[in-house]
Amino acid sequence: MFYKNNYPFKQDEFILIEPPKRWPKLEFKEIWAYRELLYFLVWRDLKVLYKQTVMGFSWAVMKPLFSMIVFSIVFGKLAKIPSDGVPYPIFAFAALIPWSYFSSSLNSSGMSLISNTNLLTKIYFPRLILPIIPILSNIINLSISCVFLFGMMIYYGIYPSWNILFSPLLFIMMALTALGLGMWLSALGIQYRDVNHAMQFFVMMLMYAAPVVYPASLIPERYRLIYGMFPMAGVIEGFRASFLRTRPMPWDLIVIGAFVAILIVFTGVQYFHNMEKNFADVA
């Protein structure tokens, strides 16, 4: 620190570069300092999202809509899976909205390091912002399809309950889970590319672990708490309960899920941060 005191620069302009520590300290202040870059990268994602397409932003609705049609035929009509007293299409759609947000955020977040190797190897910035970008940019699709859900609710004559006020909470839980898993997967995947090949399969499996095509009430009571360990179970059931008034709010699932979500994010940030020093070398 030879000129830290006698140099006419501001303290924060002093940079010390040393070999990486085993447990580096988290610098949230630095992420905050780079918020502008985060903003621009999210903006870039949104700008190019539906460039050169005919349908534009209606794709945000189309994707869950088509899944809904397929699910209604296969699971609703053929398999006759119960739908908690509401028509199967809207039952599935109400779950597909959070699910498509979750799965596409998780997918892009998990791939975020690999798809941005050019940034990773050419400029410095807190790498933690890369998995955050898709979590934010996917909100636009989520909001568009939510508007569509309201349209469907009017069509079916279903009114939401007051619990809809809790939906931001559910959203945060879902975003944190996607972010935490995304950080785990991206940090692993940049060194072990197997992760990227397994990801699609992994996300599809997760869909069946969440009550997307079936109601959580099908799960036997004694497994219910274990079931709730996947945060998306609480999120999706809560979403249905508040929008479609299928059941009372499943607070048991939500509380367990929230704990797990926090755990995933906490470990994810730590793991990501520990591996961060290697990213540019293995990318």
Add this chain to the structure above:
Amino acid sequence: MPQAVIRVENLSKRYRIGLHEQRHDSLGGVFFDFIRRPMRNLRELKKLTVFKSEEEIDIIWALKDVSFEVNEGDIFGIIGRNGAGKTTCLKILSRITKPTTGRIEINGRVGSLLEVGTGFHPELTGRENIYLNGAILGMNRREITQKFDEIVAFAEVEKFLDTPVKRYSSGMYVRLAFAVAAHLDPKILLVDEVLAVGDMDFQRKCLGKMEKISSEQRTILFVSHNIGVVRKLCTRGIYLEFGKIKKIGNIDDICNEYIRDTKVRKKAQSDNDIVMNVFVKDNQGKILKDWKYKQKILIEVEVQSADELISPAVDLAFYSNDGVKVTAVQSDRLMNLKNEKLRNFKICFNIRNIGITAGQLYLDVGLRCGGDTVYKALEQSVEIIPVSPAMLPPYYRDDTICCLPVDCYIGK
């Protein structure tokens, strides 16, 4: 006493290189290999980031114990061949990758330019990419908005601002990318080889910009292969070879050493008992220091040998300051000494009307006997110093190193 803004101490960086893999040629071998492969792959991948001992055979040190200091206002050049560790050094300084050992202290905001157009998105328009790229390089929105017009003018893309950059010509793309980068103004700028892009005019513009930056007391670290540019821009520097500093200090010394190493030189075979001296004189026989455009010069090569040399010949080769061989002369193509036996002799070259205008020229002298084998090569190059611009004809372009004596008229 200038202040140091960058202090690098014992910097080393270790990488692992892939080793040649064992192959199996029997079906059984292939099968077992298939089974065992995942475990081995896992070990290999893990080894990318875990290092056990210093002595593992597949480790290379991209940088080893590099120390230097850069003062405020310096334009500091880093030169060296491919793989010498220049880019690694810059990447560590710009915090993209971490060093294995050592310590760096930097005082001031750092902007690094390892590539032009990092983060450019082909689908976005020129305008959008300026903002995006600016943000990626570390400018904030206000700064970009302030400099927007300047950037656009510099890149000469006014008409295409709202066209996606994927429809740009590659020249336009590079110009736009560089323009954004050039308007970055951090205290310390790290630049890698980015000047090797664009056409001549644009390159000159970029160099001008760099010179302007340095005149504002900002510090530049500049990595390049282009010795001519390095020599022109930089004041001090280091010459890296195999990850170590080969020479540090004044830029001219470093470049000279680099050029000496780079020149493809036939190895002198037996130069034990031969003494060779070279004199560069004007036509009155005075030793020349400056060599002016169109001036006649006399180059005398004096040879003293213990043994008789059979059919001796002297080669002269002129190199410009970026290491390009400009022209060469061989005495045995000009005069015949075939089967002559000489011990002490002087071979003179009378060069008329030299059109070369390079800032500095290096003269490489070699002695042959008969065939192609070089017996003696002169170690130090003789420098021939700048042409004064006033001597040059008005049609001369300063981006060339040669001026042809030329007339121009309307033909009948």
